[in-house]
Amino acid sequence: MRRGFTLLALATALLLSFALYEALIAAPTEQTMGDVQRIFYYHVPSAWTAFVLFLINFVSSIVYLIRRNPKADILALVSAEVGVVFCTVVIVTGPIWARPVWGIWWAPGDIRLTTTLVLWLIYISYLILRRMSTGGRTPVIAAVVAIFGALDVPLVYFSIWFFRTQHPSPVIGGGGSLDPRMAHVLLINWAAFLCLAWLLSWVRCELEVATRRVDEAQALESLRESSR
C-alpha cells in the first residue's frame, strides 16, 4: 500500500516534469497564436481529466444507490472534489488563453468553456450539499444530486450549442486537424495529469477514510459520555 503510493508519487513527478519539458520546449510553436498556444497542453488535459473524474462520480453514485457500499460513496465524493480542482484549472487557464488570442477574457457563447463553467457550478453545489447535509443521509441525497447533475450536462451542452449558433463568437480548436507532434505532447500531458488526479484522489480517499473512522469513534464516545 505505502510502496504503491510512493511509486505512484514518483511516477507522477517524473511524468509531470517530462510533460512540462515537452509542452514548453519540445512541442513546435503554433504559427498563428505563437507560444500562448502552449497553454493548450495544460488546459485541455485538465478538462479531460475533470470529465473523467465527473464520470467516475456519476458511475459510483449509481453504484452506491444500488449496492449501498460506503466505498462507492467515498469514491463519489473524492472524484467530485478532485474533479472540481481540475475544473478550476480549466476555468482559470481558459480566460488566460482567450485574452491574448481573442482579445476578450470570456466568450459566453463558447460552448466548451461555458459548459465547463456550468459543470463546475453544479459540482460545487454538490460539494456544498455534502457539507451541509446532516446525519447519516448524506450519501443517498448526494448520489441523487450527482445523477441530476450528470444528466444536466448534455442539456447544457445543447443549449449552449444552439445559443452560440444564434450569437456567433470566436471559436478555436474546432476544425483543422492537430499536428501529430502536438497531439503527442497533448497525450503525454494528459497521462501526467491523470496520474496527478489519481495521486490526489488517493490522498483524499485516505483522508476521508480516516475522517470517517474518527467520526465513528467520536459518535460512540459522545454517547458514552452522555450516559455518565
Added chain:
Amino acid sequence: MNSMHYLYAAYIATWLIHGSYLTILVRKYARVRREMERLRK
C-alpha cells in the same frame, strides 16, 4: 513577446491550484491523525 506572460501565468496558476489543494489535504490529514491519537488514549 508579451504573450509569454500569459503562458507563464497559466502554468503558474495551474500549479498554484494543485499545490494549494494538496496543502489543504495534508493539513486536514495531520489534524485527523492528531484526533485519532487523542481518541486512542
Added chain:
Amino acid sequence: MIDAQSSSGIVVADGLIKQFGRFAALRGVTAQFAAGKLYVIVGDNGAGKTTFLRTVAGLAPQTHGKISVLGSSKIKNVRAQIGYMAHPSLLYDEMTGIENLSYFAGLYGLPLSRCREVMAAVKLDPDLERPIGQYSQGMRQRMSLARAILNDPKLLLLDEPFSNVDLRSAHEMVGLLAQMRDRGKTLFVVTHQPGLLESIADEFVWMEAGKITRRTPHLQVPQ
C-alpha cells in the same frame, strides 16, 4: 446472538446501530419482543428510546444490524399494520380533526366512517369545527392517538403519549391502550411517566446510552 430469521417475535432486533453523522443514537440493540404484549420503554433523555421506536416504524433505517418487524425485514411492506404516534402531533394545525383524519384515512384506503369511529374511541367530537391548532394539549394528544390507531394496527408505537396531558385524559388513554392489548395488539410505549402504565404493562424495557440494559416485569425505581 439471536438469529433474526428463525425467531418468531413480532419485533426482532439484532445488533442495531443507528448513527447520525458524528452521533450514534443506537449502539447495538439486540432484543426480541413477543406479540400481544404491552412494552414500556424507559430511560434517560438521549438513551435512544425515540430512535429505537423510529427504527421499528421504518422511519430511521438502521446503519448496521438487522431488524424484522411483523416477520418482515422490509418494514415498508408491513406499514399498513403499524401505527405510530410521535412526540409532535403529526397533524396539520390548520385543518379540523376530521379533515386531518380523512386525509390520512385516504392514504390507508379507509372509509370516512372509520375516522368518526376512531374519534369517538378517543372521546372527541367528530363534528368539531375548530382546527387542531386551537385544540388544548390534551385534545391534541388524543387526536394524535386517533391518527395512530386509524388503521387498527397490529403493532402500535407510542412516543410520550402522556406528555402535557391532564391526569383524567391520561387514565382514559391508558384504558384504551389496555383494551387494544387485550384485543391481541402489540404496543410499545416510550414514556417518562411509567407509573401510569404499571398496572397494565407486561414488561419494562430499560434503555441506556443506546442499548437495552434490562428488561423487568415490574417497575422498580432504579438506583
Added chain:
Amino acid sequence: MSFFAITRATLAKDIRLEWRSKDAINAMLFFGLLVVVIFSFAFDPTAEESRRIAGGLIWVAFLFAAVVALNQTWARELRNQVLDAYRVSPAAANPLFLAKALGNFIFVCVLEALMTPLFIAFYKLRALGPAWELAPIALLGTWALVINGTFFAAISLRTRSREIMLPLLLFPISIPALLGMVNATTAVLSGEESAWFWIALLLAYDVVFTTVSLLLFELVLEAE
C-alpha cells in the same frame, strides 16, 4: 388507494392549507411585485431594448418568486413533523411528490398570470412574433422550474440552513432550462428568430427531469 387518488387528495389538502394560511402565495406575490418595481428602476429601456432584455428579466423574476413558494412546500410538512405520518403510511412516495409539484405549478402559474400584466405595463411590451407560442413556453418553462425545485426543496429538507440550499442546488441545474425560457421568450417578443428549438429543449428538459425525479424521489423521502 390508487396513485392518482392519493395525488388528488394530497393536492386538495395542500390547496386547502394554502387557502387557509396564504403563507406562500402572499409572500410570493409581494416578492414578485417588489422584483418588478426594482427592475423598473434599475432598467429604464426604450421599447426596442426592452424587447431584447424582457425575456431575461421576466424569467429571473419568476425564478426568484418561485423559490419563495418552493421553500414553503415542504415547510408545511415539517411543522409537527407531519411528513412522518405520510412516511409510516403504506402510500407510495411518488403521489406525494407529484402532488407537491402540481401544487407548486399552480401557485407559480397564478403568480405569473398576475405578474405578466405588470411587466407589460412597465416595459410597454408587445410581441412581434407569434404571441400564442408564449403559452407553451410559459407552461413548459414553469414546469421545468417547479419539477426540479420541488425535488431539491425535498433534498434541502435534509440539510442545515435549507432555505439557502435550495437556490444553490436549483440554479446551476436549471441553467439549460433558463436559457431555453429566456431565449424562447426573447425570440417571440423580438420576432427575429424561431422559438421552436428552445421549446423542444424545454420539452426535453421536462421529460428528463420529471422521469428522474419520479424514479429517485422515494430515496430522498426515505433517507434519514
